Amino acid sequence: MTDSATLASVVIFGVLLGGVYAAMAYGLGLIYGVMRIVNLAHGAVLMLAAYAAYALNTRFGLDPLVASIVIVPISYGIGMLLYSVLVRRVVHGPPMASLLLLFGVGLVGRNIAYLIWTGDDRSIALSYNLTTVDLGVPVPVTKLVIFGFALAGTAALYAFLHWTHTGRAMRAVARDPVAAELAGLSADRISARAFGVGTALAAFAGVLLSMLYVINPEFGSALQLKTFCIIVLGGMDSIGGILAGALTLGLAETAAGVYGGTAWQDLVSFILLVGILVTRPGGLPSFFRR
């Protein structure tokens, strides 16, 4: 198991897993970056979007990627609504308030899933479920699609945040909403949009994940924990950092699984997380800065 072929598979599958992780994390990263809010409802959004894809697939036979055309805009609206009705009222309060409020929203989301779909496990039947592409090792097309999104997501988000007015405004509101107001930016409207975009990104990720995993109402909770680790590793503030954090975890877990034990995967990623934070308090980006 120490030959170069194994190493090649570790790298390929590690990077692909990193892509999955990155896709999961963008929504959370954006909302944190713009609002300094750790969105504890993120996992519920992933989960509900995956269920939505499941429902559209079983009812109308829609492919999840097609279903996302419906799901993503609706999620944007839901995100805006959630912000305007609830989050807006605690966002400037004590930090724990928004945390708990969104935790509550997550619970409600989970309960909704239990009521509609029960606690049973569901999965989407896709014709290309088992289709693979040969890259030296057989690589599932579903994971390639997600990886593509992860890369495109990084580039698009970076461009959005740095090169568009709305994106810059989001970053400004993140750091000082009062100053943003004085510069003629409506902090409320921009935050609502950011929350909407974050929710939509999370929903899209949920749709993608529905192609890989069995869905149940608890499905988001475990993923959520991992997404936190990723955005923190990524320095909490940078989109490139998210990708770097995700790839690091993906590679580390795959290597741990192959060269160590399968049960070590999570352990290794948590130890790595603590190790990096302790030596580099700003997360991965601080490797590139001085």
Next chain:
Amino acid sequence: MMLSVRDLAVAYGPIRALNGVSFDLEARTSALLAGANGSGKSTLLRAISGLAAIGGGDIHFEGRSLRGLAAHQIASLGIAHVPEGRRIWPTLTVREHLQLAGNHVPTARRRALVDDIVGLFPRLKERWTQDAARLSGGEQQMVAIGRGLAADPKLLLIDELSLGLAPVVVKQLFAALDHINGQGVALLIVEQALHAALAHARYGYVLERGTLVVHGTPDQLRASDAVRKAYLSI
């Protein structure tokens, strides 16, 4: 009248920061606001720009009441406020500060404004793509003022103009503000160094514990005993 403030009262909970303040500002004027610490200068600016809720009385800008308007709405009417404590956006670059503030300004005008600002603070050009968090205190103050100017306002409010700026910069700044004022922007500036400031202002107000106690032209202020004692003693 461009700005007219009538019986303005503002309170922070039980603390009354302003008590029945009334005054008018003409278009294109340049006014100075002075007063001891805690006298309510910042509060007055905050009330005008919408950061502090108007408790009593009213403020009209170009005939329109500002009561109940959000700060960003007031900003888009043409009032820019350079707040106390700079309030720069730490993770945005110098350039992005100016871009954001000047987003609504037509491109040609925006370019000219940015050129003006950079001419005024050459230091900013040197730090053009640096995150504002890593600027020195004075550099941050330059960014804050630059951001106010970039919005191309009709009325510019500056709180603590010279705070933390080296004398050489303060001198340039006063000269620049004269220039800006000359182009038709009305100024309302809070400044403690009255000596220098009075030389550049057309009118001055002095606040004490939330009420206007003295106002007049620079000469009248210089002649006032109260002002001499508190502000011009050195």
Next chain:
Amino acid sequence: MLQLDNVTKRYGGLVAVNGVSARIAAAQTTAIIGPNGAGKTTLFGMIAGAIPPSDGRIIFADHDITRWSADQVCRAGIGRTFQVVRPFWAMTVHDHLRAAAAFGSKAASRSESTVLSDIVTLCGLQDVADRVALTLTLADCRRLEIARALATGARMILLDETMAGLTPEETEQAIQLVKGVVAAGRTVVLIEHVLPAVRGLADRVIVLDRGAVIADGEPIEVLSSATVKKAYLGE
């Protein structure tokens, strides 16, 4: 008392402080002035242990404190204020001083309560002693920071633009306050852009420009030198 040898700070390509050397004697008041971004605050940060120097040595009272952490430096007897005030917002003035006395310099006496009330009086904080910092005006916060630095029992205090934003009358009060501090036998180093304060207080002025010392000497002499006039005063 304090000796700086070739102290340097680099941020990437930018040299914020460039080979500053100086000796500061006990009981003397030294002002550091210079254009914005000259490196004054960075130099303070390095002395106080908050910023690790890239190069050079800092020696205080016969100890090499170059690599010491900020709390060690404080306990060795250097107190400081911040350019942008940093009080403990939710704590009362009195608690600030209690904390400073409890954790500050080892040399600080143990009968603090009397000393603390002296500091409160000296800094003119009697009326606000039981208020939380959040409700204080800027001038009060500045005084609070000075009081907090004093309460650590520091032998040397570093004041970063404590006069900025004060009215002339308040500036005068602040000058008297610093004079009181000096009279109590403490060494003061201050950064100021407010020249009356520099003239009124300093025994010696050091001028920094682009990280380097460009002038050093008696206030009158330095402030009238051509380089300083040009680089700093703009005359």
Next chain:
Amino acid sequence: GGPATPAVLNEIILGATLPLTGKESRAGLYFKNGYTLAVDEINAAGGVMIQSVGRKLPIKLEIVDDKSDSMTAVQLAEHLITVRGIHALLGTYETKLVLAQSVVPERHKIPYVTGGGAASEIFKRDFKWVFGLLSSVEAMAATFMDWLAVEQDAGHLARPARIALAWENTAHGQDFRAGTEQRVAAHADRFTLVMNEAFELNSKDFTPLMLKLKAATADVFMSDTHYPDFVLQHKTYLQMGLTHPVVAYGPRGTEADARATLGDGVNYLVSGQWWTQELPYPESRAFVKNYTAKYGDVSSYYPGLAYETARTMIAAIQTAGTIEREPVRQALAAMDRDGAILPGRRVYFPAKTGNQIDNPSVLVQNMPGGTFRIVYPPDAATGAALVPPPR
């Protein structure tokens, strides 16, 4: 303790905490359905004869959600007993919850039957009030190995067979591994263990496991899994193009959903079942019919076990003719009931295992087209196993 028994007894109350939410919510749901069906049936038949009242009483079922959490399972069991005044307690699902919860009936001296905790650990403590309807997981693993030996003897499988074992890191998985390891150690001439890997419950990536499996060049791949991990593992397995003469995922493989997702990829998987809808007994067939009509999918063992658990408790009350606790307990201890839907058709609680049933489990092999064959033990078999599967 306990609340005062009402002067007139109008109904018999059975209580249960179930993991309706949380990690085990899939099983919790099936258990709820199974319990409910059993109670509905008896009520439709008029209820249970209670001598002291002199007539048949209906049964009321009180189910609460323990959230897949041990402490809540304990607390709510206390609640059911002391506040809601239940007369007997039916078990929750999942070994560790049962391990924690079973202390409560023992303390309160109230009859407890569980169809959801298999670890022998539960029954090693000499409890008098706790009765187990799942035979141990070790026994299930052993059944697998015995069947492999049969296939070896028939010349279908290499001897010694190279076994690759993966087990979820739960009590269930630990027992499965223990059972397998014991048989491997006992029959070194038949089996060699070439892979022995634990994995975390609800893992999100099994690529490393499958890379290892591939490198192990095994004859038999056995994995003990929950449903989501089964689907993900087998999906990865298929994507990597792996094949083995025997592939088994513990009790998983028969689920209708799995076939929908993985298609023909689930053909020829072998699974070990404490109960399966394939069992030919009339009671079992009737149950499958009724359950499917009411709740749909019955392709896992959970509903069958739940149904029989409730039936067992009801039968004990019937035998005792009272809801007095001690007589019901004695009825359970002495029970040897026929007509059960479990493999072997008998329900009994041997004292030597600490009141845990030790009936055999059955092995089922998936066939193309969504049909199943019971392939082991021989006396229950409905067809011969296909080892190795046809190409």
Next chain:
Amino acid sequence: MTRLIPILLLIALAALPFAGPAIPGGVYITRLAVIGLLYIASATAWDLVGGLTGQVSFGHSAFFGIGAYMTAWLVGTGWPMPLTLLPGALLAAAYGALWGWPCLRLRGPFFAIATIGVGEATRLIALLAEGVTGGATGLTLSIGGWEHTAYYLALGLVVVAFALSWLVRRSSLGLGLSCIREDVEAATSIGIKVGWLQVQALMLSAAVVAAAGGIYARYLYYVEPGDVFSFNRGIALILMATIGGLNSKWGPAIGAVIFLGLEQGLAAWFPQGHLGIYGLLLIGVMLYEPNGVVAFGRKLRGVASAAAR
């Protein structure tokens, strides 16, 4: 008068196990109260780090688990149960120092997430260390002993936790921790050893939570990594302290009682909707009083005294 309330409450609690059988539902309440008391003690101890110091820790599950396992092991080797709490507390404090020292340099979300990492890593190690912890199956404790041992130990622990919290808050340690919460850099500038002070707070808090874990092991007679090291335990402590009011004397305790009541009550009576109802309540509380029940109480008192005037 108000000073008497805690004492009266304590007396009432001390009498509960004996009064229990006489009141309706009393037996159940007594059993539930053990958990309630453990929650109160743990939340109060957590608040030393999470509230007073302002470092939100998700990693306290590690201490709880260490305490629980220590008791399970030592009881297994014949130690009298109450004595096992001490080594558990000491080991947890040492463990707190071990990871607290490097991690407490982090702040805000960085610290919080690092503690998630520590908590989860600890759980996973326990899960893998089968020889020591019994792995996923866990360890069972032999059943027996006086039925109210756990109750009175828990009650004692609550007294200890309150005393500790009170002592810390009025000592210079508490003052220093407050400074750290407000501004780390300013705190170091007045000579505060930020690292050491925080480690002290974490160790004290760890010791109490570990003792709670030990009592819990005795209460459940069963320890298993997925339960005692559960991530949800970390979350629960945060919820309790925040619902009640961070950095306050009574807040975490009040929050613990509310949390337990909701957790148990809703799950017992609303098997279908308890998550959602709980979520809605949380949302309501945070919208209405983001500073917790204690802040609400203060407001009420303000209104009352205003009315009295």
